[in-house]
Amino acid sequence: METCNEWLEFEGRKAPVYYLCGYIPGSVGEDELSPKILSFKAGSFQAKQFWLNHMLNKCRELLIKDESDLFCRALSSDELTINVSNDYKTPLGYLCTRSAKLLRARYASGMLHKISMTPTLKGLSKHDRWELVKDNYRVSERFVRRKFMQFWFVDDVITTGATARAAWKALLEYYPDIDFRVLALARTVHDQAYNETSTLIADYKEMLQQDLLVYESEEQYCSQPPRSGLAIPEFSNEGTFFV
Numbered sequence: 001m002e003t004c005n006e007w008l009e010f011e012g013r014k015a016p017v018y019y020l021c022g023y024i025p026g027s028v029g030e031d032e033l034s035p036k037i038l039s040f041k042a043g044s045f046q047a048k049q050f051w052l053n054h055m056l057n058k059c060r061e062l063l064i065k066d067e068s069d070l071f072c073r074a075l076s077s078d079e080l081t082i083n084v085s086n087d088y089k090t091p092l093g094y095l096c097t098r099s100a101k102l103l104r105a106r107y108a109s110g111m112l113h114k115i116s117m118t119p120t121l122k123g124l125s126k127h128d129r130w131e132l133v134k135d136n137y138r139v140s141e142r143f144v145r146r147k148f149m150q151f152w153f154v155d156d157v158i159t160t161g162a163t164a165r166a167a168w169k170a171l172l173e174y175y176p177d178i179d180f181r182v183l184a185l186a187r188t189v190h191d192q193a194y195n196e197t198s199t200l201i202a203d204y205k206e207m208l209q210q211d212l213l214v215y216e217s218e219e220q221y222c223s224q225p226p227r228s229g230l231a232i233p234e235f236s237n238e239g240t241f242f243v
Contacts, residue, residue: 029192
């Protein structure tokens with residue numbers, strides 16, 4: 001199995017964290033990948049196809065692929081619950097739905113909910129983020145006896161790990177031995193050169209030229225799996241819940 005990028009810590013436990021690249025805020029500088037993250041969050045169809053292909057490639061060696069893996073996504077700041085009938089239209093809902101179907105996993109779209117809306121966490125410290133979210137996630141009662149081997153918390157961008165940690169905290173109440181894992185498209189970094197060695201941009205241009213992107217009606221995701229864009233972090237975890 002592929003080595004994780006790093007570990008998320010909670011009360012002496014550690015959960016593996018995987019992501020595809022770094023997200024560089026505009027205040028730090030510009031790169032080619034970070035705008036594609038923002039396009040994904042805005043719902044761009046092309047961006048959703050791009051990240052779906054690379055998430056599928058990332059997951060090929062991580063998932064058990066016999067429906068023992070369970071996906072659940074992060075909720076946005078203005079979501080209390082996931083509207084199951086329209087979830088497929090949201091960027092993360094689309095990513096989880098398609099990935100679960102193509103990888104023989106399961107997507108529990110309504111498993112987690114929040115008790116209150118949260119303000120955007122952008123710019124907040126590790127402590128402030130945790131105080132806002134630590135007791136805000138709940139497990140829906142109809143899922144408390146769900147059986148699975150690996151639980152994947154999926155998000156687009158992780159910064160301190162506070163949101164994933166809050167979901168993990170809620171799940172531990174019902175699943176004390178849960179194999180909790182985090183899968184994100186990117187982690188916020190403040191090194192403008194972080195993505196320079198990534199192959200993701202080259203893969204994207206190649207897929208556009210050869211029309212290798214996944215489309216709605218296809219049950220296969222790529223004629224040739226894209227190369228890994230995994231970067232090894234070389235920055236401090238100070239101010240985060242990563243170890």
